Amino acid sequence: MSYKRPVAAICGMGKTDLSRKPSKHSVRELAVQACLRAVEDAGLKKDDIDGLMLNRSPLEPSETLPMHVQRDAGFKDLSLLTSVEAEGSSAIQMIQYASLAIQAGMAKNVLCVFADCPVGATQGGGATFAMSMELTGIPGWEAQHGFYGATGAYALAAARHMHLYGTTHDHLYAYARSSREWAQLSSDAFLRKELTRDDYFSARWIAEPFRMFDCAFPVNGAIAVVVTAADAAKDMKQPPVYVHGLGQGHAAVPNFAGFEPEVNSGAEIAAKTAFKTAGVSVPDLGFCEVYDAFSFSGMLAMEDIGLCKKGEVGPFVAEGHTAPGGSIPVNTGGGHLSGFYMQGMTPVHEAITQVRGFGGDRQVAKNDIGLVTGSGGRMEFHAAMIVSPHAKLN
Numbered sequence: 001m002s003y004k005r006p007v008a009a010i011c012g013m014g015k016t017d018l019s020r021k022p023s024k025h026s027v028r029e030l031a032v033q034a035c036l037r038a039v040e041d042a043g044l045k046k047d048d049i050d051g052l053m054l055n056r057s058p059l060e061p062s063e064t065l066p067m068h069v070q071r072d073a074g075f076k077d078l079s080l081l082t083s084v085e086a087e088g089s090s091a092i093q094m095i096q097y098a099s100l101a102i103q104a105g106m107a108k109n110v111l112c113v114f115a116d117c118p119v120g121a122t123q124g125g126g127a128t129f130a131m132s133m134e135l136t137g138i139p140g141w142e143a144q145h146g147f148y149g150a151t152g153a154y155a156l157a158a159a160r161h162m163h164l165y166g167t168t169h170d171h172l173y174a175y176a177r178s179s180r181e182w183a184q185l186s187s188d189a190f191l192r193k194e195l196t197r198d199d200y201f202s203a204r205w206i207a208e209p210f211r212m213f214d215c216a217f218p219v220n221g222a223i224a225v226v227v228t229a230a231d232a233a234k235d236m237k238q239p240p241v242y243v244h245g246l247g248q249g250h251a252a253v254p255n256f257a258g259f260e261p262e263v264n265s266g267a268e269i270a271a272k273t274a275f276k277t278a279g280v281s282v283p284d285l286g287f288c289e290v291y292d293a294f295s296f297s298g299m300l301a302m303e304d305i306g307l308c309k310k311g312e313v314g315p316f317v318a319e320g321h322t323a324p325g326g327s328i329p330v331n332t333g334g335g336h337l338s339g340f341y342m343q344g345m346t347p348v349h350e351a352i353t354q355v356r357g358f359g360g361d362r363q364v365a366k367n368d369i370g371l372v373t374g375s376g377g378r379m380e381f382h383a384a385m386i387v388s389p390h391a392k393l394n
Contacts, residue, residue: 004279006242006391008099009233011109012042012226013352018340020190023117023220027056027064031115032073034222042226043237044109046073049226051080051110053098055090057118057343058376065115080107087376088291089248090114091344092383096246098227108228114345115222135378137254150293151215153378155207157262158296162209164263164311167299169209171314173200175295176213176337178323183334185324185362188353190217191338214295216341223345225352230391241355244369244393245278245386247271252380261380267304267373270384274371278386280393282306286366287329287354289347291375292336301373302330305384329364344374344383355389369393 014037016030023030031054039046052075056065067081080101084090091114098110135142135153142148161167176195183189195213203212233240249269253261275281288307292298299313307328308316316322322330333339333350340346351372353359373384 004244004277004393006230006244007246007277008102008227008243009230010095010225010241010243010352010387011228011233011236011238012038012044013349014038014041014224015349016221018219018221018342020119020219022120027060027115027117027222028066028069028072030117030220030222031065031069031113031224034115034224035069035073035111035113038111038224038226041238044226046075048109049075049111050078051098051101051107052078053080053094053110053112054083055085055094055112055114055344056083057116058085058087060116080110086381086383088293088344089374089376089381089383091348092372092374092385093248095225095227095243095348095385096248096383099243099246102227102229108232110227111224112227113222113224114343116343117220118218119220149207150378151207151210154294154296155210157300157379158209158294160260160262161296161300165314167314169201171299171318172209172214172295173197174314174318175299176200178317178320179292179331179335179337179339181323182329182332182362183338185360186333186339187360189334189339190219191334195338210294210296213337216293216336217338218341221342223342223349225348234391239356239389240391241352242388242391243385244388245274245276245280245384247273247275247277247384249273249382250380261378263300263310265300265304265375265379266382267301267375267379267384270373270382271305271371274384274386278393280369280386284369285328285371286368287332287364288371288373289331289351290335290373291344291347292331293341295337297375297379298331298335300379301375305371305373324362332359332362332364347372347374351387355387357389
């Protein structure tokens, strides 16, 4: 493992109250709340912020979270202001672009915020996400055939993996159970009741092979982080979370015969680039926080980043490697399935918590190097970063 200087550091984090009840605040108002809490957490003042990056759910129109958030929050004279639209990879991409902008001298302290209100008075999170997702490239084909929601698209991918490698429903349960075991240790998690085998297998089907506990738990709220220069972070209020590695991967594998977009994704490219820029490798990792809107998407991410070989993730999870006490802790806050679904900010929030050493009962024993991933679309868009409490990795 060779030493490379950190790209930047995360020095502040702010989170609104997260809720499954209809929000009294708009997405825009929640974003402001999270931003101001992140600034306070960092020990900074509003005038110290000179960059702002915004991310909303891809289901929401641009006016839901406009760049006028700058004015709402009272930030002035920004040298960097933009909205990032890369679906579930956006949270990490915001941190990446903020880090690069700081290195280039474009800004000093950049806020990155995600806000969403998928749970409303008339429909829950599941109905909110039941939109048509393009798979074939034929306009309107999916909607005409009643194919709605990312759940169906990911369910097809999971079924393909099961056919190719013998992955089973028991393996999906093992992943969901591992997530729940971590959630039971976290006061931030929404689902903390033990997930028994009977609970899992008696739950209703959403889209076979996914049952209810294979799917994310959407909430209303917002999370923001402040990114700053690595040298400046050591003198701030909170323990620095150094960003050592950055990577993106967008494979764009077509849905035609001879290609396997269901089992090969851009996550491999993103992770390899992040490892290379940080000068580390898989054996150096102490924990991983992966994007897992569905059990299978988390499992596929583990294969693609190299925690296990292709097709072996089912037994790997069933043997307890990712659960509390396992060889490589994964999604230590319960992830999207049992923690909460704030899209790409869920794994980012948990990684910062672990690196700071603020995990409480769920704190991992080895937090020196962690990998964080985000993904969007149907396993199409990927981003990854390496984080650490240390400015020097050796």
